[in-house]
Amino acid sequence: MVTIGLLHTTIRGDEKLILEAAKKRNVKVKLIDVREEIFNPKNYKIDFDLALERCVSTVKGMQATRFFESLNVPVINSSAVAAICEDKFITSLILQKAKVSTPEFALVFNTKQALKAVEQMGGFPIVIKPPLGSWGRLLAKVNDIDALEAILEHKDVLGSPWQKAYYLQKYVKKPGRDIRAFVIDGKTICAIYRHSPHWITNTARGGIASNFPVTNELSKLAKKASDAVGGGILSLDIFETDHGLEINEINHTTEFKNSERPTGVSISGTIIDYCIGKVKKL
Numbered sequence: 681m682v683t684i685g686l687l688h689t690t691i692r693g694d695e696k697l698i699l700e701a702a703k704k705r706n707v708k709v710k711l712i713d714v715r716e717e718i719f720n721p722k723n724y725k726i727d728f729d730l731a732l733e734r735c736v737s738t739v740k741g742m743q744a745t746r747f748f749e750s751l752n753v754p755v756i757n758s759s760a761v762a763a764i765c766e767d768k769f770i771t772s773l774i775l776q777k778a779k780v781s782t783p784e785f786a787l788v789f790n791t792k793q794a795l796k797a798v799e800q801m802g803g804f805p806i807v808i809k810p811p812l813g814s815w816g817r818l819l820a821k822v823n824d825i826d827a828l829e830a831i832l833e834h835k836d837v838l839g840s841p842w843q844k845a846y847y848l849q850k851y852v853k854k855p856g857r858d859i860r861a862f863v864i865d866g867k868t869i870c871a872i873y874r875h876s877p878h879w880i881t882n883t884a885r886g887g888i889a890s891n892f893p894v895t896n897e898l899s900k901l902a903k904k905a906s907d908a909v910g911g912g913i914l915s916l917d918i919f920e921t922d923h924g925l926e927i928n929e930i931n932h933t934t935e936f937k938n939s940e941r942p943t944g945v946s947i948s949g950t951i952i953d954y955c956i957g958k959v960k961k962l
């Protein structure tokens with residue numbers, strides 16, 4: 681019998697779906713609340729075949745992943761994949777290097793260079809994001825120099841060291857939506873549109889999900905992007921542009937609970953099947 685160690689913090693609806701899917705497949709799940717663990721390799725007993733990292737906290741998830749990998753436990757997603765996906769600048773660099781279509785971006789550390797970077801990218805509006813962030817938090821669409829200076833000064837004076845690395849991205853005019861593709865082992869199993877009257881379309885910010893019938897163009901681009909970051913269980917944020925689809929960012933601990941119904945695909949079931957397949961190959 682396969683046993684999966686589920687590394688978690690708060691159990692969300694997504695983890696509940698994963699637990700149900702595991703039960704249906706007769707897979708044993710050991711719940712590991714990383715907040716309560718003592719990660720001392722000298723005393724740690726491993727009684728599961730593979731770990732599935734589902735922590736809400738990126739930092740806790742990453743440290744737990746590195747701990748189990750050091751004990752030769754396979755973790756999905758691997759720390760190598762997580763290290764790329766948790767940082768938007770690194771993701772962009774990897775996508776660019778792999779020639780995967782992605783919006784133009786730059787990283788700068790001061791306002792003077794930010795202004796020059798904006799010029800290089802064709803001018804305002806521009807989007808500024810914390811390189812490490814999610815749920816559409818602390819994103820700024822900046823329309824002019826005054827706003828750019830104000831945002832950067834606030835980050836500089838009030839922000840943590842990470843807020844002082846300014847990740848800039850060209851603003852992409854979207855048709856009131858973007859696409860979220862669920863990609864497991866390089867295959868796009870389903871995708872949704874996220875509609876919103878606001879330019880930030882995250883469902884965590886009120887975006888509404890509807891089915892996006894997966895196209896060849898999307899599958900091909902998603903496979904290329906997944907290969908570039910090292911594969912595993914991923915969700916990709918994708919923009920529709922005049923010159924085709926562009927990958928905005930890649931998430932390595934994907935939230936999917938609102939996407940099973942519109943797509944009719946058991947994302948949780950596919951996650952468990954992927955884990956079973958991995959264990960069988962060990």
Ligand SMILES: Nc1ncnc2c1ncn2[C@@H]1O[C@H](COP(=O)(O)OP(=O)(O)O)[C@@H](O)[C@H]1O
Nearest residue numbers: 807813814815816817849850851852879880881
């Ligand atoms: N460059 C951009 N142009 C237009 N819209 C953007 C841009 N970047 C982000 N957005 C919008 O904001 C949302 C959140 O941005 P994203 O980069 O995915 O950060 P997060 O990690 O917070 O989800 C995207 O899904 C999209 O709707």
Ligand SMILES: [Mg+2]
Nearest residue numbers: 815816917929
């Ligand atoms: Mg996103």
